[in-house]
Amino acid sequence: MQVAILGCGQLARMLALAGMPLGMRFSFLAENNEDTSAVAGLGLVVPMSDSDRAEDLYEALGRPQVITVEREQCDVTRLQQFIQFCPVHPATDAFYRCQNRWREKQLLVDTAVSHTPCLPVRSRAELDAAVSQFGYPLVIKHTEQGYDGKAQWRLHNAGDADGFAGQAQWESEPTDRVMYLAEPRMAFQREVSFLAVRSIQGEVRFYPPTENVHESGVLLHSVAPAMALPANVLEEARQGLARLMEHLNYVGVMAMECFVSGDQWWVNELAPRVHNSGHWTLQAGLASQFENHLRAIAGWPLGSTQLNGAAGMLNLLGIELDQKTQLEDGASLNWYNKSVRPGRKVGHMVLQDADTDNVRERLLRLKQRIYGQD
């Protein structure tokens, strides 16, 4: 089976490496001169320019039986043009909804899934309304830009609000287009992500919830399974994710990042794709998120999502490759074949152990070994 992936980053790389043993072959569609080093040697890379016809791209990709996508920021109109040639999974609507934070919020409203409250900010007046509703600190997010904590502003007082208003790109006329949204700063205790895979037939399987630690807005490490969640949170979150996937007629892996505080929980963000918080699934002896995404979009039976024991993942952010040090203590390494720049995600490591306490302890030691003592 020939599979084409839109995007040439590490997620495309790990999808391809997981799919080859399943008898798949891959090709990759590169957008906007993107760096393709992560998929070098794993299949044909086809550069896409605005003038290319979908038919020609489809031919150049080797007439794939299915097309999938490694990132939510993609050209949905472009993607839709391929549907006449072969299935595109997940559904293009999932990308349309998730690539804009405001539309994503509306999707969560439509499916009655708990989420952080928010208000649109299209003008100074709406900014003031958000301040009066949520108070400070107030979090402003660009609806279409930014990931890993970029294109976000934290307003602690009226001065910050004036500062943001002064640099914001307001539309000159009232508009439906929401470029910024405002959220209260949530007083949450934990960040937990839920990962599920849905087959073409509508079967949904959940991976164990994963506990995430972000630093400066970037995922640094994860542990699965997450510490015991109140039964209502686990149940509601899983039902919510299943509802979202069904609503979108979603096929493949989807991630739902949540804030949890006691028995309350709110979706912070959706990712219509395999997700960094699920990278531990690669080494923990079940079907990885990459394998299950591919099984789903190919119409094949899903693999196991059940973890025995516990797993921990540490991202390598701007860290040079040094297997001699990195592979100590039974750690697994996944290197993305990208050039190293400060803070850039260039790989990740996975530890496995009998329980989460052991994993946490070893993860801490690993983090110190990789990032130093600070």
Add this chain to the structure above:
Amino acid sequence: MQVAILGCGQLARMLALAGMPLGMRFSFLAENNEDTSAVAGLGLVVPMSDSDRAEDLYEALGRPQVITVEREQCDVTRLQQFIQFCPVHPATDAFYRCQNRWREKQLLVDTAVSHTPCLPVRSRAELDAAVSQFGYPLVIKHTEQGYDGKAQWRLHNAGDADGFAGQAQWESEPTDRVMYLAEPRMAFQREVSFLAVRSIQGEVRFYPPTENVHESGVLLHSVAPAMALPANVLEEARQGLARLMEHLNYVGVMAMECFVSGDQWWVNELAPRVHNSGHWTLQAGLASQFENHLRAIAGWPLGSTQLNGAAGMLNLLGIELDQKTQLEDGASLNWYNKSVRPGRKVGHMVLQDADTDNVRERLLRLKQRIYGQD
């Protein structure tokens, strides 16, 4: 790190797929017009002819930092020529010893490792001596040809012995060269293989012993861990394997196939490479035999060899690819990208479960699903 592999079959393929996440790049040396489809797309394939200079081949392979081998039947003289350019692991002597059954037996004698008794058969007189020593049934094996049960003869009576003697290629003069050897047919209960990895520093790690079922001389399925072995067997076998590896100054993964009967055991065959009976390590959440072989030859720390729960492996012999059926029941698939011919190893499947009883039961169902009811 650039790694070159001599050989282009499924073992080379699985090594490459395991090494890419570790930051390795691969090239492959193809012998005698061998089929290279299993490694297509995974790195440069360099054909080797007798007239090629080692230096030119080394350059063509991209100046690898280390060279390894996927099969014992390789040109050892050829291999030794590369040592002036980069390390070759495992040591070429391991191939020299193991590619001839008589030399392999002498190696087992030298290291005092229990093995099936045998006698050289260089003449009709030596054949008769073997019959009188071991009786019928007598097993004759070509010392340099044959694997998976080929180039072997089972003699049940004097007529069989005459038949074999009539077609045997005896040397016309007495010689030290042993072309055939004779073994008694061992009355063993179980076939168990031991798999270990040895680092450049001499650290040895053992995978759990694996129980194998052969049909018509070909490995059909394996279960790990093997049913409880008498303590002396486990201990002696592991010590024997460690002794062999040390004696050879071996770096990488080595397999030792044994017959076991009660508390007696005998080495049947050695394999100086990753081995079919260790394929289950790919999906069971530890460092696979492929990953550990690469870690060892690169001089990196070894990964875990400890299995939680149990795993079963079924070879796909002459079976067409059909993921929809094959991936049912949580099975993992590893397809080698080779064309299908009757009886040819074209892939394998792995099951995991909490214990070996469950694995055995599911393996039986899987075997029936794949091979039919017979």
